[in-house]
Amino acid sequence: MRRSFGLEIGTGLFVLLGIAAVIFLATQTTNLEALNAGATYEVNASFTNVGGLNAGAPVTLAGVKIGQVTGIRLDMQSLQAVVTMRISKRFDRIPADSTAAIETQGLLGDQYVGIIPGGSLDSLKGGDTIHFTQPAIVLEKLINQVMANFASPGGKN
Amino acid sequence: MNTESGEASAISIRNLVFERGDRAIFDHVDVEIPRGRITAIMGPSGTGKTTLLGLVTGRLHPSSGDIRVGGLPVQSLRTHELYALRMRMGVLFQNGALLTELSAFENVAFPLREHTDLSESMIHSLVLMKLQAVGLRGAADLMPAELSGGMARRVALARAIVMDPEFIFYDEPFTGLDPISMSAIVRLIRSLHKTLGLTTVIVSHDVDILEHLADDSYLFSEGKVVARGTPDELRKNRSRWVQQFIGGMADGPVPFHYPSREYDEELLGEDQWR
Amino acid sequence: MALIQQQVLRRGRTGLAAFGAAWLFFFRVLALLPRAFMRPLLVVEQVYALGNRTVPLVGLAGFFIGLVLALQLYGVLGRFGAASMLGPIIAITVLRELGPVITALLYAGRGGTALASEIGLMRATEQLSAMEMMAVDPVRRIIAPRFAGGIIAVPILNLLFDVVALFGAWMIAILAMHMDQGVFWGNMQASVGFMDDLVNGIIKSFIFGLAVNLVAVFEGFTAQSTAGGVARATTRTVVIASLAIFALDFVATAFMYQGV
Numbered sequence: 001m002r003r004s005f006g007l008e009i010g011t012g013l014f015v016l017l018g019i020a021a022v023i024f025l026a027t028q029t030t031n032l033e034a035l036n037a038g039a040t041y042e043v044n045a046s047f048t049n050v051g052g053l054n055a056g057a058p059v060t061l062a063g064v065k066i067g068q069v070t071g072i073r074l075d076m077q078s079l080q081a082v083v084t085m086r087i088s089k090r091f092d093r094i095p096a097d098s099t100a101a102i103e104t105q106g107l108l109g110d111q112y113v114g115i116i117p118g119g120s121l122d123s124l125k126g127g128d129t130i131h132f133t134q135p136a137i138v139l140e141k142l143i144n145q146v147m148a149n150f151a152s153p154g155g156k157n
Numbered sequence: 158m159n160t161e162s163g164e165a166s167a168i169s170i171r172n173l174v175f176e177r178g179d180r181a182i183f184d185h186v187d188v189e190i191p192r193g194r195i196t197a198i199m200g201p202s203g204t205g206k207t208t209l210l211g212l213v214t215g216r217l218h219p220s221s222g223d224i225r226v227g228g229l230p231v232q233s234l235r236t237h238e239l240y241a242l243r244m245r246m247g248v249l250f251q252n253g254a255l256l257t258e259l260s261a262f263e264n265v266a267f268p269l270r271e272h273t274d275l276s277e278s279m280i281h282s283l284v285l286m287k288l289q290a291v292g293l294r295g296a297a298d299l300m301p302a303e304l305s306g307g308m309a310r311r312v313a314l315a316r317a318i319v320m321d322p323e324f325i326f327y328d329e330p331f332t333g334l335d336p337i338s339m340s341a342i343v344r345l346i347r348s349l350h351k352t353l354g355l356t357t358v359i360v361s362h363d364v365d366i367l368e369h370l371a372d373d374s375y376l377f378s379e380g381k382v383v384a385r386g387t388p389d390e391l392r393k394n395r396s397r398w399v400q401q402f403i404g405g406m407a408d409g410p411v412p413f414h415y416p417s418r419e420y421d422e423e424l425l426g427e428d429q430w431r
Numbered sequence: 432m433a434l435i436q437q438q439v440l441r442r443g444r445t446g447l448a449a450f451g452a453a454w455l456f457f458f459r460v461l462a463l464l465p466r467a468f469m470r471p472l473l474v475v476e477q478v479y480a481l482g483n484r485t486v487p488l489v490g491l492a493g494f495f496i497g498l499v500l501a502l503q504l505y506g507v508l509g510r511f512g513a514a515s516m517l518g519p520i521i522a523i524t525v526l527r528e529l530g531p532v533i534t535a536l537l538y539a540g541r542g543g544t545a546l547a548s549e550i551g552l553m554r555a556t557e558q559l560s561a562m563e564m565m566a567v568d569p570v571r572r573i574i575a576p577r578f579a580g581g582i583i584a585v586p587i588l589n590l591l592f593d594v595v596a597l598f599g600a601w602m603i604a605i606l607a608m609h610m611d612q613g614v615f616w617g618n619m620q621a622s623v624g625f626m627d628d629l630v631n632g633i634i635k636s637f638i639f640g641l642a643v644n645l646v647a648v649f650e651g652f653t654a655q656s657t658a659g660g661v662a663r664a665t666t667r668t669v670v671i672a673s674l675a676i677f678a679l680d681f682v683a684t685a686f687m688y689q690g691v
């Protein structure tokens with residue numbers, strides 16, 4: 001039976017290696033922490049236009065991901081889109097008067113919510129609403145405006 | 158002697174029919190194998206002697222007929238009953254069929270480890286006892302690949318008797334052995350039979366050896382029992398077929414040539430190709 | 432015409448019978464699986480033979496695939512100004528598809544053939560019959576532990592493949608292309624889903640493991656008792672297992688990623 005000793009060690013190592021791999025992959029490459037509901041809090045923000053924002057889009061502060069969008073619904077009273085975000089508890093010192101803006105990654109990239117910090121000493125808490133928002137910039141409108149500006153002076157000459 | 162059913166036979170086969178494809182390997186065969194004796198099953202190659210062992214041990218199922226081993230109907234047993242019956246049987250396969258991943262010792266220990274909760278020291282002494290009986294105690298640690306054909310067969314024999322069976326079946330035990338290994342096997346079969354009181358069945362076509370070994374023999378050909386009796390009776394049998402087989406003659410009722418067209422005709426027929 | 436029809440009909444019938452036999456065999460093995468774990472040493476032996484011994488192959492393959500993926504995608508993504516998405520794209524392709532599929536294919540070639548030929552040879556040398564004659568069910572003693580070892584080994588091999596492939600990609604991205612560490616890992620964490628990508632990949636790998644090991648033990652167990660028979664069983668294992676992997680991958684993907 002002594003022959004099987006090395007074999008048992010080898011197999012044990014193999015299985016341990018598998019477990020180590022799963023832990024590494026889960027923590028280093030995936031959004032596992034975002035799934036961890038206990039360590040997050042929810043805030044809402046109303047926008048006049050969410051553009052192409054989707055549930056699951058990242059929420060960032062100064063370019064660093066701090067959470068993700070969990071839902072978008074239309075509030076029929078104000079006729080605005082209410083975006084629900086889940087933010088990691090690690091980031092619990094965000095000023096209450098911060099601004100939420102819908103921004104675009106690159107020129108044609110996906111949209112995400114960027115938080116622009118304010119100056120208040122109070123912090124956002126679970127269930128709070130962010131009052132200052134900037135809607136999505138719709139590229140077509142922007143282009144139309146630019147084209148219109150171009151066209152009018154040219155027409156006069 | 159037999160308390161179970163009052164019959165004298167350890168194994169009785171009645172009206173056995175076994176077909177493979179559309180060829181009948183056995184065609185209404187009756188065999189009675191008496192308890193505690195050595196019975197030889199003889200016949201030319203390809204007459205299904207090995208198939209008979211498969212049927213008796215329940216690995217194959219007959220088309221019809223009744224096979225009883227120790228009074229139990231083999232084909233209608235449930236799996237666990239069949240396995241219980243097989244524990245009372247030992248089989249020596251043609252080439253030993255040792256488990257190649259296990260040493261000689263572990264091969265002999267295999268049935269004990271599978272079926273009993275004996276302590277390691279008990280298994281050790283039982284296995285060495287059986288290996289001693291076949292004269293291979295010194296080869297306990299060798300792997301099957303390191304054993305010669307004859308030695309492998311002897312280890313397999315030790316394995317076949319390690320559970321102290323009532324029946325033992327030998328499938329072509331003499332083929333491919335040198336004369337020394339051969340006489341060793343013959344000696345072992347005889348001594349095991351004598352000391353353990355086994356009901357022994359030997360399937361072989363080796364007439365000369367069986368003459369000195371078997372108490373009783375069956376001669377099979379083309380799916381039927383051609384002759385039955387002690388070796389002496391067989392030799393006195395006047396049937397030309399039996400004489401050809403016992404005498405080992407190339408030509409006779411069993412023709413030397415496989416059935417074919419006339420030789421001349423086939424040779425001359427080649428003209429057609431030109 | 433009638434002859435061809437007859438031929439096709441007979442082929443179909445034997446094919447169907449083999450398919451049915453494979454399923455019956457599968458259920459028999461599954462039923463005996465718990466008993467295989469009652470003798471863990473037999474399973475451990477097989478995890479070692481099938482898993483540990485396949486690690487170098489899977490590891491090297493994963494490493495090179497990671498290198499190639501990173502090299503290819505770095506250039507292509509750069510053209511669209513999306514080189515920063517290199518990490519997530521590689522992680523998602525590896526975790527979802529390449530890891531499970533390539534690991535299973537490599538395993539079919541290394542572990543699957545070993546299983547089929549070993550069991551086939553045991554059949555050819557009457558070892559399985561000898562076992563039956565010793566009142567030991569070969570499906571319980573030989574097949575079930577091998578099947579158990581195999582289905583444990585495949586998902587672990589898949590995870591190792593994933594890690595090594597990402598390491599290869601990391602080497603190209605960071606060491607050769609001087610990408611930023613934070614961008615590489617940060618974007619990965621932002622867009623790779625724990626459930627969607629990692630867990631689904633592991634589930635896929637487990638399904639492939641079931642299929643490959645089943646094919647291997649079935650082909651070995653039903654091999655004809657000749658040298659040619661064992662060779663055929665081995666070849667069929669690779670062919671059938673590979674096709675099964677691709678077909679199952681399609682089915683699993685369709686179920687898992689409807690619109691994700």
